[in-house]
Amino acid sequence: MRKYNVQVWLYTRYFVKVMLDNVSVLLYTVGLPILFLGLNLKSYFFKTVSLAQYTKLVLPFIAWIIVANTMVMVSEVALLREQGYLKQYASLVVNPSVFIISKAVVNLMLVGVILGLVAAVSALLFRVAFVAVLWRLWSVLLLVSVPIWGYCLPILSFRLRYQTVSGIINVVTLVVMIGSVAIGHALHLTITNVAANVLSPVYLVMNCFNVLVIGDWRNFLPGYLVACLGLGLVGWLSYRHLQLLPAEGL
Amino acid sequence: MDIEQLTYTFPKALQPFFKDLSFQLPEHQVNFLIGQNGAGKTTLVDILLGLRPFKGHITPTLTNIYLNQQLPMLTSIRVCDVAVLVLGIETGRRRLTLADLASLVDGPTLAFLTPIWERHYRELSGGQRKLVQLLLFLQVDRELVVLDEPTAMIDREHAATLFTVMRAHPDRTYLMITHDVRDLAAFPAYQVLWLADHQIKASVDRATFEAALPQSAFMQAFQTV
Numbered sequence: 001m002r003k004y005n006v007q008v009w010l011y012t013r014y015f016v017k018v019m020l021d022n023v024s025v026l027l028y029t030v031g032l033p034i035l036f037l038g039l040n041l042k043s044y045f046f047k048t049v050s051l052a053q054y055t056k057l058v059l060p061f062i063a064w065i066i067v068a069n070t071m072v073m074v075s076e077v078a079l080l081r082e083q084g085y086l087k088q089y090a091s092l093v094v095n096p097s098v099f100i101i102s103k104a105v106v107n108l109m110l111v112g113v114i115l116g117l118v119a120a121v122s123a124l125l126f127r128v129a130f131v132a133v134l135w136r137l138w139s140v141l142l143l144v145s146v147p148i149w150g151y152c153l154p155i156l157s158f159r160l161r162y163q164t165v166s167g168i169i170n171v172v173t174l175v176v177m178i179g180s181v182a183i184g185h186a187l188h189l190t191i192t193n194v195a196a197n198v199l200s201p202v203y204l205v206m207n208c209f210n211v212l213v214i215g216d217w218r219n220f221l222p223g224y225l226v227a228c229l230g231l232g233l234v235g236w237l238s239y240r241h242l243q244l245l246p247a248e249g250l
Numbered sequence: 251m252d253i254e255q256l257t258y259t260f261p262k263a264l265q266p267f268f269k270d271l272s273f274q275l276p277e278h279q280v281n282f283l284i285g286q287n288g289a290g291k292t293t294l295v296d297i298l299l300g301l302r303p304f305k306g307h308i309t310p311t312l313t314n315i316y317l318n319q320q321l322p323m324l325t326s327i328r329v330c331d332v333a334v335l336v337l338g339i340e341t342g343r344r345r346l347t348l349a350d351l352a353s354l355v356d357g358p359t360l361a362f363l364t365p366i367w368e369r370h371y372r373e374l375s376g377g378q379r380k381l382v383q384l385l386l387f388l389q390v391d392r393e394l395v396v397l398d399e400p401t402a403m404i405d406r407e408h409a410a411t412l413f414t415v416m417r418a419h420p421d422r423t424y425l426m427i428t429h430d431v432r433d434l435a436a437f438p439a440y441q442v443l444w445l446a447d448h449q450i451k452a453s454v455d456r457a458t459f460e461a462a463l464p465q466s467a468f469m470q471a472f473q474t475v
Binding site for chain 1: 261296299301302314315316317318319320321326327331334335336338339340342343344387390392
């Protein structure tokens with residue numbers, strides 16, 4: 001287990017270096033969600049927003065940030081595979097989950113920074129308490145990490161050519177988000193709706209934040225646990241069918 | 251290593267690509283795999299590494315490592331970062347100094363890495379970059395080492411360094427895909443496997459190879475790969 005942890009640590013450090021190597025992409029990744037948030041909610045600028053309002057107004061953006069960034073991380077693993085990287089390095093590491101866990105840690109760090117900025121911007125523009133929003137956003141990120149990786153990991157079970165990875169990621173992200181919005185319109189936000197928590201990452205993210213505001217854990221936990229276990233199982237099965245070889249034989 | 255009755259069919263293909271393929275890889279020596287582009291060399295290697303499902307028997311199962319033809323690495327990282335990544339993963343070390351390196355790698359690798367230890371990847375030539383990874387991976391202890399065209403795009407001086415490192419670990423079984431007949435001369439004993447028409451067409455040792463007439467089918471084949 002120690003060797004596995006060291007391998008995850010080394011790969012996390014390497015992937016962070018890769019991320020910091022391209023500052024313009026990093027700034028775009030961090031800045032774009034903040035820009036969209038501002039553009040869409042400018043009518044609420046400098047008005048006091050309650051946490052219940054904040055959940056409905058801002059949390060769909062948070063869901064998009066988490067899902068989109070996780071999709072990008074998964075696509076980067078797929079691109080590494082298409083470059084022959086997984087095939088070579090898989091024989092070096094304890095098992096290929098080292099790559100995925102390392103990417104998940106990098107994703108947590110990156111999204112954690114973005115959510116920190118969102119909290120700061122929210123405190124400035126919507127007059128919400130910075131610390132009260134920040135700890136809830138970070139807690140939401142931790143709570144939804146496993147289910148959202150469960151949404152994204154099936155992509156690694158399919159053989160995709162290098163050129164098609166980005167297109168597939170964009171399509172899947174759009175389908176997940178539009179589907180989530182459709183479910184959101186069809187259903188009222190209720191923390192007890194198990195199916196909606198499983199099927200919609202937007203719904204799940206909003207509910208996680210909501211429960212951290214209202215504290216109704218007893219009604220929330222069954223739906224959350226089903227989402228966690230169900231999507232965790234999807235992720236595990238996807239990992240079992242992980243494709244290590246590039247689609248175009250190198 | 252015995253490969254018996256190996257049959258492999260590509261996903262969605264109706265006919266097997268390899269059918270009842272049988273051959274041997276003598277252990278603790280270098281085995282060269284030659285064949286034209288598209289002959290299935292990399293596919294065969296994938297099967298031997300356990301990366302493609304197949305029918306048949308491969309005995310014994312050896313721990314293995316695979317070295318790709320070319321692997322992109324971040325140009326902004328330094329040689330020492332690559333060393334920490336490869337050797338750290340293998341040894342469980344989070345940090346690695348040049349002083350530590352002497353106890354972890356063989357002499358030729360130490361001699362090659364020492365002068366470029368702090369240099370960024372972008373400052374190295376393509377051949378040097380490739381050799382950095384090849385030599386570091388060859389420090390990883392595995393029974394079967396598979397090298398996919400390791401001498402492509404590197405000069406003969408660097409190829410000689412690679413072969414010196416390979417000879418420094420004679421206890422391993424090597425399988426090397428190559429298109430360069432000059433690679434064979436670096437080893438005192440070897441086997442050459444010629445893959446064509448989805449079969450191992452010939453399997454010859456060094457003495458047989460060197461005695462073969464230039465007009466023989468096997469030698470003619472090597473001229474064309």
